[in-house]
């Protein structure tokens with residue numbers, strides 16, 4: 316039995332930007348194994364977000380395929396992909412993407428409600444996740460009433476809501492100062508150890524990347 320969780324095979328992505336074709340990914344192979352934490356680093360514009368979008372089924376590769384637990388997702392319909400993302404993936408972005416009119420508890424409960432949990436179950440799990448990320452005393456604060464680091468911790472709690480097998484974190488600390496960034500990193504490392512959740516972390520921060528099990532570098536459309 317293979318240990319591969321999410322696998323991109325011979326992925327290429329060519330954009331047509333009006334003045335010509337730009338090859339952003341050139342025959343890229345990338346695998347994240349169950350429970351593994353991988354960093355993807357690369358210069359601005361090297362294609363990190365493009366690769367993440369393709370792996371999450373948010374964009375189609377020009378050629379190549381993506382497999383999740385051995386199933387090819389590349390040809391799934393938009394609704395199949397949305398259901399799969401809700402059940403199996405969590406996301407943390409540079410900007411928290413929390414819903415401004417809802418408090419921390421409701422934001423974390425949202426993916427659970429979408430997955431069909433009762434309101435009571437969803438709020439109970441959201442409460443325990445917020446406690447786990449150190450925000451038990453902030454559950455009723457809306458995003459605007461939280462610090463940047465606290466918002467990212469809410470976003471991490473939300474990413475864990477449905478017990479995903481994989482979390483994709485695209486510059487999760489890009490908007491934070493050193494201390495808050497380190498706290499969010501440590502939290503992700505601890506959750507990886509505790510829950511066995513795999514992570515793909517896109518980052519500019521080489522020091523952070525070096526703390527993860529594997530670092531992949533995207534350069535001129537290739538991983539090296």
Ligand SMILES: Nc1ncnc2c1ncn2[C@@H]1O[C@H](COP(=O)(O)OP(=O)(O)OP(=O)(O)O)[C@@H](O)[C@H]1O
Nearest residue numbers: 330331332339357358359360361362363364365366
């Ligand atoms: N829809 C699109 N049409 C044309 N070109 C695009 C499109 N999306 C991305 N690109 C180009 O693809 C390249 C890679 O972009 P991408 O956002 O993946 O890079 P990145 O490594 O995530 O950058 P950053 O670190 O700055 O976020 C860039 O040159 C970008 O201009």
